Amino acid sequence: MTIAAGYNFGYLDEATKRMIRRAILKAVAIPGHQVPFGSREMPLPYGWGTGGIQVTASVIGPDDVLKVIDQGADDTTNAVSIRRFFAKVAGVATTGRTAEATLIQTRHRIPETPLREGQILVYQVPMPEPLFRLEPRVAETQRMHALADYGLMHVKLYEDIARYGHVAISYNYPVMVNRRYLMAPSPIPAFDNPKMDRMPALQLFGAGREKRIYAVPPHTEVRSLDFEDHPFVPIRADAACSLCGSRDTYLDEIVTDDRGGRRFICSDTDWCASRREEGR
Amino acid sequence: MLSPGFADPALDAQRCFRAVLEATSRPGRVQRLAEGVLEPPAPLGLAAAAVLLSLTDADTPVWLDAEAAPAADWLRFHAGCPLVAAPGDAAFVMACGAMPPLDGLNAGTEEAPHESATLLVQVAALDRGVTLRLSGPGIAREHRLRVAGLPPDFGLRWARNGAGFPRGVDLVLCAGAALAALPRTVRITEGDG
Numbered sequence: 424m425t426i427a428a429g430y431n432f433g434y435l436d437e438a439t440k441r442m443i444r445r446a447i448l449k450a451v452a453i454p455g456h457q458v459p460f461g462s463r464e465m466p467l468p469y470g471w472g473t474g475g476i477q478v479t480a481s482v483i484g485p486d487d488v489l490k491v492i493d494q495g496a497d498d499t500t501n502a503v504s505i506r507r508f509f510a511k512v513a514g515v516a517t518t519g520r521t522a523e524a525t526l527i528q529t530r531h532r533i534p535e536t537p538l539r540e541g542q543i544l545v546y547q548v549p550m551p552e553p554l555f556r557l558e559p560r561v562a563e564t565q566r567m568h569a570l571a572d573y574g575l576m577h578v579k580l581y582e583d584i585a586r587y588g589h590v591a592i593s594y595n596y597p598v599m600v601n602r603r604y605l606m607a608p609s610p611i612p613a614f615d616n617p618k619m620d621r622m623p624a625l626q627l628f629g630a631g632r633e634k635r636i637y638a639v640p641p642h643t644e645v646r647s648l649d650f651e652d653h654p655f656v657p658i659r660a661d662a663a664c665s666l667c668g669s670r671d672t673y674l675d676e677i678v679t680d681d682r683g684g685r686r687f688i689c690s691d692t693d694w695c696a697s698r699r700e701e702g703r
Numbered sequence: 704m705l706s707p708g709f710a711d712p713a714l715d716a717q718r719c720f721r722a723v724l725e726a727t728s729r730p731g732r733v734q735r736l737a738e739g740v741l742e743p744p745a746p747l748g749l750a751a752a753a754v755l756l757s758l759t760d761a762d763t764p765v766w767l768d769a770e771a772a773p774a775a776d777w778l779r780f781h782a783g784c785p786l787v788a789a790p791g792d793a794a795f796v797m798a799c800g801a802m803p804p805l806d807g808l809n810a811g812t813e814e815a816p817h818e819s820a821t822l823l824v825q826v827a828a829l830d831r832g833v834t835l836r837l838s839g840p841g842i843a844r845e846h847r848l849r850v851a852g853l854p855p856d857f858g859l860r861w862a863r864n865g866a867g868f869p870r871g872v873d874l875v876l877c878a879g880a881a882l883a884a885l886p887r888t889v890r891i892t893e894g895d896g
Contacts, residue, residue: 432713441760444720448758449817451727452873452886454840458817482724484717540729569813569869601840601888603869623843625728640728640841640886 426514433480434512439463443481443636447627450638455604456568457551462634466508471501473631475528475547476508482543482627483509483526488516490524495532495673495690502530519693531594533615535672535694538624540641546609548630551637553597553607573605576648584653593658599646600639608645614657614673619645662687667698706742708756708781715740719757723875726884731837731846733829736880744777746770746799750877751825752777758821759784759795766793770800771825790820799825802854805864808872816869819887826852829878839889848883850876858893865890 426432433440439461446460465473483489489509493502497519505528506517518524521536528545538544554564557575567573576597583591590596596613600606608619609628619626619639626639639645649655660674665686672694674687689695709715722734736753743752755778759765764787767775774797775786790796790803802824811819826832832851835858838844853876854860864871864887871887885891 432717437712437716438760440716440720441758442762444724445758445763446817448723448727448821449819449873451724451841452888453816453869454888456816456869482721484721485714565814621843625724638728640888642843643840 427511430512432485432513433483434466434508435463435477435480439477440481443477446636447478447481447638450627450636451625451640453604454639454643455600455606455637457635457637459634460636462631465631467504469632470549472505472528472530472547474629474633474636475530475545475631476505476629477631478545478627478629478636479509479526479528480513482545483513483515485514487513487526488518488524490518490521490527490693491529492527492532492534492691492693493530494675495534496692498692520697521693531610531612532673532690533611533618535689535691536697537618538622540623542624544622544624544626546611546626546628548607548609548628548635549632550595551607551628551630551633551635553595553605568604571603573599573648576605580648580650580653584650590649590653590655596655597648599648601643602646605648606637606639606645612657612659612673613647613655614659616645616647616655617657621645660687664689664695667695667702669695669698705777705780706744709741709753715753716757719753722882723754723757723884726875726882727873727886728841729846730839730841730885730889731835731848731883733848733881733883736882738880744774746825747774747777747797748825748877749880750882751797751799751823754823754875754877754882755784755795755797756782761785763794764792765795765797766790768796768798768800768803771797793820796820796822797825798822802857802860805860805872810864810867810870810872813870816871819870819872821873821875823875823877824853825877826850827878828852829876829881829883833893836892837885837889839886841886842889850883852878858891861885861889861891 491502491506493499521534530547595610647655808820828851837846874885
């Protein structure tokens with residue numbers, strides 16, 4: 424293990440890590456509850472995953488194998504720079520393979536490969552408060568969480584159904600964790616919501632600008648909000664991946680010309696590449 | 704003479720934290736710290752001393768019971784944490800003797816349940832004694848944990864702690880180099896059933 428000279432292991436100082444670690448432990452003990460923490464200034468701006476990076480930096484050890492994805496891709500700017508950051512300040516091994524990773528930091532996707540026990544999934548969260556579009560006052564939303572008073576969100580879903588015939592939320596679809604706390608799953612597509620339910624891996628969420636950490640322990644019930652007569656339906660583009668032919672993964676749409684031409688490819692680049700290798 | 708703290712403060716604290724994180728996310732699974740990461744001050748065992756050193760500092764008031772009090776100087780020197788006189792004022796409560804009453808500890812508030820105390824209890828053993836059957840978040844179906852050294856009415860006290868959810872105290876059991884965690888969401892039935 425070699426880490427860049429002049430840096431503490433994992434970039435953050437030990438007092439900051441202790442503070443974040445205490446927040447993480449309380450977050451795991453109260454599934455879905457947002458724990459405030461003293462978010463630090465990081466060497467990249469808010470919106471680039473500062474919350475996720477601080478959680479990762481507090482959890483990571485020299486034996487970890489780190490994977491970072493941005494919208495499912497291992498090779499986009501955000502993913503590459505965060506992976507390089509931790510290779511530099513923690514000297515850890517990095518990978519693109521979901522199955523090989525012990526720690527996966529993600530922006531807005533859950534890998535298609537099912538996660539297993541022993542893995543930790545760290546989400547980058549822009550807005551941790553699921554109620555903020557309905558109630559902008561933080562003091563009010565905290566009271567609503569305390570009372571488990573989530574009527575506002577049910578009304579919002581009902582109004583969607585009355586207006587459009589279905590719930591018009593395609594990402595960041597609100598979930599109930601362990602039947603108690605309403606939680607924002609970060610802007611993952613609603614397609615990924617079912618993967619959170621009873622996932623064997625530990626899920627940690629970090630919001631740097633909003634200074635909140637929350638968590639879902641392994642094997643914990645995560646239910647997407649719905650109604651008996653309008654059950655939750657995960658949606659995906661009705662197409663096959665034009666690279667690997669997959670019909671059951673989440674797809675990105677690529678516009679190919681000005682005349683309406685388009686094609687779809689898997690959002691999860693590791694999954695798509697593995698499938699093509701197997702098929703060859 | 705005080706014994707030294709972690710040989711490698713960054714990496715040893717990280718390993719200890721990961722053990723506590725694993726224990727908290729999979730309640731009842733016993734984690735074992737590597738022997739020799741530090742010389743625990745009597746009467747603390749390795750796990751209790753390492754957890755306190757990994758998680759406490761100037762921001763966390765700590766309460767030690769009378770049996771744990773001989774470790775006060777070590778803890779104050781290495782962690783720099785304030786030691787408080789009343790268990791209700793502490794963020795971390797360390798008990799080497801009888802488990803203190805849970806309802807005397809800070810359980811947080813309905814709006815800020817994360818402000819609650821974490822209770823560390825040093826028990827006689829985590830591989831013999833009464834069998835606790837655990838269920839709840841972090842547990843697929845059921846985990847079994849054997850503990851020697853908990854009070855006979857522990858099940859009742861724990862049920863009362865869980866009834867106030869989201870308020871409540873989180874428990875870390877330590878025995879030598881082994882530790883197991885019982886976050887407030889865990890439900891316990893006793894016996895081999």
